[in-house]
Amino acid sequence: MKSASLQVYAVTTRCYLQGKSLYEAVKEAIAGGATFIQLREKDGPTISKAALLEEIAHIKTLCHKHDVPFVIDDDVALAMETEVDGVHVGQEDMNCQDVRKLIGPHKILGVSAQTVEQAIAAEKQGADYLGVGAVFPTNSKDDAQDVSRQMLIDICEAVSIPVIAIGGITHDNVRALKGTGIVGVAVISEIFKASDITKATQTLSQAVHKMLCDVPTALTIAGSDASGGAGIQADLKTMITNHVYGMSAITALTAQNTLGVKSVMNVTPDFLRDELDAIFTDIYPEAVKIGMVSERALIHVIKERLTYYQAKHIVLDPVMVATSGAKLISDDAMNVLQEELIPLAEVITPNIPEAEILSGMSISNAQEMEEAVQTIYERYHTAVLLKGGHAINDANDLLYDGHIVWFKGKRINNPNTHGTGCTLSSAIASHLAKGETLTSAIAKAKQYLSDALAAQLDLGHGSGPLNHDFKEMHYDK
Helix, strand or coil: CCHHHHCEEEECCCCCCCCCCHHHHHHHHHHHCCCEEEECCCCCCCCCHHHHHHHHHHHHHHHHHCCCCEEEECCHHHHHHHCCCEEEECCCCCCHHHHHHHHCCCCEEEEEECCHHHHHHHHHCCCCEEEEECCCCCCCCCCCCCCCHHHHHHHHHHCCCCEEEECCCCCCCHHHHCCCCCCEEEECHHHHCCCCHHHHHHHHHHHHHHHHHCCCEEEEEEEEECCCCCHHHHHHHHHHHCCCEEEEEEEEEEEEECCEEEEEEECCHHHHHHHHHHHHCCCCCCCEEECCCCCHHHHHHHHHHHHHCCCCCEEECCCCECCCCCECCCHHHHHHHHHHHHHHCCEECCCHHHHHHHHCCCCCCHHHHHHHHHHHHHHHCCEEEECCCCCCCCCCEEEECCCEEEECCCCCCCCCCECHHHHHHHHHHHHHHCCCCHHHHHHHHHHHHHHHHHCCCCCCCCCCECCCCCCCCCCCC
């Protein structure tokens, strides 16, 4: 069936009619943009069988007039008697395969699922679409099983039939479902509890369309690398190859290549403020990556503007010290960065020398890595992804967000590592912009970085850049 018909799936209820007939309520919902109607007779006042049949006949005529599919929830016999377009069944109802045999091959069959196994089984048994949830807390189904965002993603990836999300969905929270793979949402109270059903449906329809159609957006605040291997150039390459629209606010121009940095020219605080204002007032970024910022005045501007615009999903690569131990910014700027930017971040991505500064500890093994990230977390109240590196372990990174999570990796024998830190942090921001959890975003970003290194691009006379545009993108189906 067409995925477009499932975008705004309205499930009826008699609880909120407020003097209207169900027919009138459905008519208002269709006028507002409902693309699918399901009759649900599990709550609210009951009516006689004769009245119900008459009502269904009127709603069916209305739906067919507007080319809106109309199905009945659970009651296969009623769906067959009234010759509506199909039926939707749950896991506790009649077996999906038996339902398909009864209604025939041309009627619509929807099935509720909460696990990958249930989803795969339903598809094999003839389901045309799946309803998965509850994705948010809901009062309409007491027995609804909570379904995590990752489970929703896994189900969408496991089946070829369309998937809609169910449970507690509103026009305010629907954006959180972006990037899961769903084709639409099913709602009850968001539409039928509203005093103006048409307007409520229009508002939800616009939010769903925006969630489904908009490209995820991310912003990098960092310096420019003339050679294109690091800084905003690496960030933007990473964002576009991870299917995110990237924007940049430049903090400095650097004359550098694979052999080193020749000179640096910082932008003025006023210019950086103008850059950030231009971005946030037009194309709002759904995630922000912050790279090297070497002056305290620039740090003040970033902190003030990100706070003002309530920026979300901030990933901070606290560029303070090179892996060689050399300081990259002044002590003054380093102190301001710790005071103003780190507390804003959802996650920071220090290397070992930077983590030693932030924790005040020496780090030489995995145990000390665990102790250091906990100290940093308690001090700044932000998640910490400590990059291990082959100086301490093979390529194992450590996340602490209240719980220890190790991301195992294998060191890739490639001397060309220019821009690896920029690439990792911007890849994390990219996946956060798409709605991934922090753990999932890090796992996919780490895989992306490994694949870019494994592509073995060899440019320049020094430590060369990565191949951001390698062919295999299996980590991001």
